Amino acid sequence: xxxxxxxxxxxxxxxxxxxxxxxxxxxxxxxxxxxxxxxxxxxxxxxxxxxxxxxxxxxxxxxxxxxxxxxxxxxxxxxxxxxxxxxxxxxxxxxxxxxxxxxxxxxxxxxxxxxxxxxxxxxxxxxxxxxxxxxxxxxxxxxxxxxxxxxxxxxxxxxxxxxxxxxxxxxxxxxxxxxxxxxxxxxxxxxxxxxxxxxxxxxxxxxxxxxxxxxxxxxxxxxxxxxxxxxxxxxxxxxxxxxxxxxxxxxxxxxxxxxxxxxxxxxxxxxxxxxxxxxxxxxxxxxxxxxxxxxxxxxxxxxxxxxxxxxxxxxxxxxxxxxxxxxxxxxxxxxxxxxxxxxxxxxxxxxxxxxxxxxxxxxxxxxxxxxxxxxxxxxxxxxxxxxxx
Amino acid sequence: xxxxxxxxxxxxxxxxxxxxxxxxxxxxxxxxxxxxxxxxxxxxxxxxxxxxxxxxxxxxxxxxxxxxxxxxxxxxxxxxxxxxxxxxxxxxxxxxxxxxxxxxxxxxxxxxxxxxxxxxx
Numbered sequence: 001x002x003x004x005x006x007x008x009x010x011x012x013x014x015x016x017x018x019x020x021x022x023x024x025x026x027x028x029x030x031x032x033x034x035x036x037x038x039x040x041x042x043x044x045x046x047x048x049x050x051x052x053x054x055x056x057x058x059x060x061x062x063x064x065x066x067x068x069x070x071x072x073x074x075x076x077x078x079x080x081x082x083x084x085x086x087x088x089x090x091x092x093x094x095x096x097x098x099x100x101x102x103x104x105x106x107x108x109x110x111x112x113x114x115x116x117x118x119x120x121x122x123x124x125x126x127x128x129x130x131x132x133x134x135x136x137x138x139x140x141x142x143x144x145x146x147x148x149x150x151x152x153x154x155x156x157x158x159x160x161x162x163x164x165x166x167x168x169x170x171x172x173x174x175x176x177x178x179x180x181x182x183x184x185x186x187x188x189x190x191x192x193x194x195x196x197x198x199x200x201x202x203x204x205x206x207x208x209x210x211x212x213x214x215x216x217x218x219x220x221x222x223x224x225x226x227x228x229x230x231x232x233x234x235x236x237x238x239x240x241x242x243x244x245x246x247x248x249x250x251x252x253x254x255x256x257x258x259x260x261x262x263x264x265x266x267x268x269x270x271x272x273x274x275x276x277x278x279x280x281x282x283x284x285x286x287x288x289x290x291x292x293x294x295x296x297x298x299x300x301x302x303x304x305x306x307x308x309x310x311x312x313x314x315x316x317x318x319x320x321x322x323x324x325x326x327x328x329x330x331x332x333x334x335x336x337x338x339x340x341x342x343x344x345x346x347x348x349x350x351x352x353x354x355x356x357x358x359x360x361x362x363x364x365x366x367x368x369x370x371x372x373x374x375x376x377x378x379x380x381x382x383x384x385x386x387x388x389x
Numbered sequence: 390x391x392x393x394x395x396x397x398x399x400x401x402x403x404x405x406x407x408x409x410x411x412x413x414x415x416x417x418x419x420x421x422x423x424x425x426x427x428x429x430x431x432x433x434x435x436x437x438x439x440x441x442x443x444x445x446x447x448x449x450x451x452x453x454x455x456x457x458x459x460x461x462x463x464x465x466x467x468x469x470x471x472x473x474x475x476x477x478x479x480x481x482x483x484x485x486x487x488x489x490x491x492x493x494x495x496x497x498x499x500x501x502x503x504x505x506x507x508x509x510x
Contacts, residue, residue, distance in 0.1 A: 186400065190400075
């Protein structure tokens, strides 16, 4: 009983609020409001717009003065065929407010618009509608979602890169520690004051171990350097390849003419100079070192649209499949003491190539030779000289 | 003893000589050389095999597997890993392959000499 009394009292207060007052309030609002009188709630054709504010007309691209007093469906023909009519009816019949999710009209009145709509029953068979255009908000949310997705992808890529470099660091550290530990242990044993011996070779052996330590440290420094300061430069790649090849030839070949070089490169290229030099130099050096003096080593350097392909093929002793990954680790020597070297060449080439965003692969059959394939990204290439960067 | 490090082998020979034990020490720089020696019908069976872990081409584990598969070798011949690797994974792998011991290479000559002296007369 008390509830009914309060309800009646509230209705009475509402009735006293004239539409002109509502209209005056609406006119100052940035939210779209309108009052629709449902003359016959069952028949949308009879509904009349009793009030409308500037924001509503702005949102719906309709002249405010034009629509007040008009039939609802005549002022907003696009409403036909939308769920709106049913919602108005439900609000009037149910006597309660409801907030509706955003509504998309056809494109006659509201092109590309998303609205959040809230309907409230008013006395006298009227419904107050509140419209907020959330198009910009939805667009911003969509943009934000896209940004978040790309951010997550970037984080995932970076995390994977960090994991790889941490794994490489661990492997290199282990290999370097192991390879340094052995000669250090030899020096310790040979020079132990509590354990003197009269072997005349002792001093020479200590010297040899120290020389080995020195060489391995130099190799390690060299390897460390390879991953740093990757600078993209614009240069003549043919000249660069010629220079590197000349250095390796002088060291390994002694004019034997074993190296067959095929180069198809533009006059100017913008890419990692260090990676190009390291890949060509280390792979050619490796090929000449691990193949018979009577056989040929073929170097091929070709530029495509966005990458330089380098291949080095030898007819040498080959590498068994289980060593294909290991050969790129620092200080790893497949062929033992018969082939001198520190085992840093290939790992150095890989670090330089991967730092520049390229890849290096090996194909080999033991006894039949080995081919290394390198791909290095090109930033730009051309036959006209761009300014030196 | 098989080890790719020639200086390690040389030090081993020296410590072996100092230990004064009568059994001779034969050294090999890679697994295949050791295997060729083991299948040699005129050579005596070894009393103990010392195998390095980190060797190129054929590592210590490969050597142990290959040795175990040989008919020519007495199955009771003990094999010990002798290595600088202190990795638990290497130790477990060696013991799983049936190695009698996993020894970290001594850091003094006297320890190395004791290693041989402890082997027998």
